Amino acid sequence: MSKEEKEFGGTPGAIGLMIFSHFVPFYFALSLRYSSGGLYCPSSFDxxxxxxxxxxxxxxxxxxxxxxxxxxxxxxxATLPGLVIKGLPVPTENNRQYTYNCNALSSWYVTLVLVAILHATGLVPLTILADQFGSVLCVAVICSDILSIIIHFYALQTKQTCRMTHSPIYDFFMGVWLNPRIRILGQDVDLKMLAEVRLSWLLLFLLIVSAAVKQYEAFHTITWPMMLILTAQLLYINACMKGEECIPTTWDIFYEKWGWMLIYWNLAGVPFVYAFQAYYILVNSLRTQKPTEGVSMTLIIVCFTVLFFAYYIWDSSQAQKNRFRMKQRGTYVPRKAFPQVPWNTLENPKYLKTECGSTLLIDGWWKYCRKPHYTADICMATCWALSCHQWPGLLPYFYPAFFTGMIIHRYTRDIARCKAKYGKDWTIYCKHVPYAFIPGLI
Structure with missing residues (x-):
């Protein structure tokens, strides 16, 4: 992909997306407060x-x-133990390989223990996040915008830039710094990976736990819809933490620059937009004082079944591909993190060799379609929305609709990059794996 090529509609698209991205979480917060998660339509601007x-x-x-x-x-x-993993060679930095201290799993467990202690002692009750949802959201938005500005101008000042288009707003949106790092307590910390793996998903989990605890304090029960959301997020976030060593070679870390788009969505967008379903269930159960009325146990059972199966495909398919890559580079280290799902490591897998030196996996889940984890991700997102069936509304379905659009756009970007990189080998690969998302369909 040429360094001057613009995505998302260039500068006008970047401006539109920044405005829209600020609008959505605040609209959701107001919707939850004044319309019980329904469409919020104020009577006047005042x-x-x-x-x-x-x-x-x-x-x-x-x-x-x-x-x-x-x-x-x-x-x-900076301080907790973890696996030290080398990333891919960075072409724009003379093929330098950065090292990553993958200790997210340690951070995850320590955070859970610390949060439990703070809640049990009453020093910081978990419900504080639910009580101050809108205020914490506002702080997160302000902090992410300020950080985006600091990172952008610091990179320009220190000349740590790459693939710039020299359109100021667009470059600010997409970013100009590929590997933002700071040294703290004698250790280098990759800010992009910190935000990608921990700040976004850990805060999201704490927001959802806060909603669940709030519901329990009100009714002395956690309803099945809330339990579905809690289970889904626990599985998803735990998987991100236990598989952190696979992340340095992903598109976000290897290719995407750390600009406003990633900073805002990791620090503010993901945790507060993706928590909407849990708070939709909470505010409606508090409004009606009937937390279990209208729950379809048949739908709940179906959702749990789809969730677990989709999670299995999502977890095992990504493990297969990332461990295949790591084995080829000689960096694979077996993990004992829980849970290790079956068929997550392929023995002697089939793959295609390409003229550029890379390999393309055509075994395991990856012989059925090119993006099995995307399909599984969409299925899990749909289960989140269906957990809100107790009180029908439109906004709970924003996330799966938004996520599906984002995934499809990401897929088109990936395809363009692969065609440019692999050339005729990509055509051969597509003959081996003709379907993108669902075998036999698309």
Missing amino acids: GFIENFKETCSPTWSAFFLYTGFCFLQLIFA
């Missing part, structure tokens, strides 16, 4: 401003909650 101030004004407690969480994860990233 009414909107008043609602916004009441719900989303930043507070010092929200500031210390959010920044304290981020700082703690930064300290954990």
Whole structure:
């Protein structure tokens, strides 16, 4: 892909996406507060401003909650034990290979223990996130915007830039710095991977746990829809943590620059938008005072079944591909992290050799379609939305719709890159694996 090629519609698209990305989480927060998760339509602009101030004004407690969480994860990233993994050679930096201290699993367990202690002692009850959802959201948005500006201009000032288009707004949106790192307590911490793996998904999990605890305190029960969301997120986030050593070779780390798009969505967008279903269930159960009425146990059972099967494909397919790559580079280290699902490592897998020196896996799940993990991800996202069936509405389905669009766009970007990289070998690969998402269909 040429360094001057623009995506997302160039500068106008970048501006539109930044405006839209700021609008969505705040609209959801106001919807939850004033419309029980339904469509929020204020009677006047003054009414909107008043609602916004009441719900989303930043507070010092929200500031210390959010920044304290981020700082703690930064300290954990620098100090806790983990696997040291080498990333891929970076072409724009003379094929330099960065090292990554993959200790997210340690951070995950330590964070869970610390949060449990803080809650049990009453020092920081888990429900504080649910009580201050809008305020913490506002702090996260402000912090992500400020950090984006700092990172952008620091990279320009220190000349740590690559693949720039020299369109200022577009470059700010996509980023100009590929490998942002800081040294803390004698260790290099990769900020992009920290945000990608921990700040986004760990905060999301804590927000959902906060909603579940809030529901339990109100009704002395956690309903099946809330349990479905909690289980789904626990599986997903635990998988991200236990498989962190596979992430340095992924598209986001190897290719995507750390600009506003990744910074904002990892620090603010993902945790607060993706938590919507849990808070939709919470606010409606509090509104009606009937948390279990209208729950379809048949649908819940179907959702749990689809969730577990989709999770298995998602986890095992990514493990197959990443471990295949790591074995070829001689960097594979067997992990004992829980759970290790069956068929996650391929023995003597089939693959295609390409003229550029890379290999393309055509075995395991990857002989059936080119993106099995994308299909599984969409299925899991749909289960999140269906957990809200108790109180029908449109907004719970925003996430699977948004996620599907994002995945398809990401797929088209990946295909363009692969065609440019592999040439005729990509055509041969597509004959071996003709389907993109669902074998026999598409």
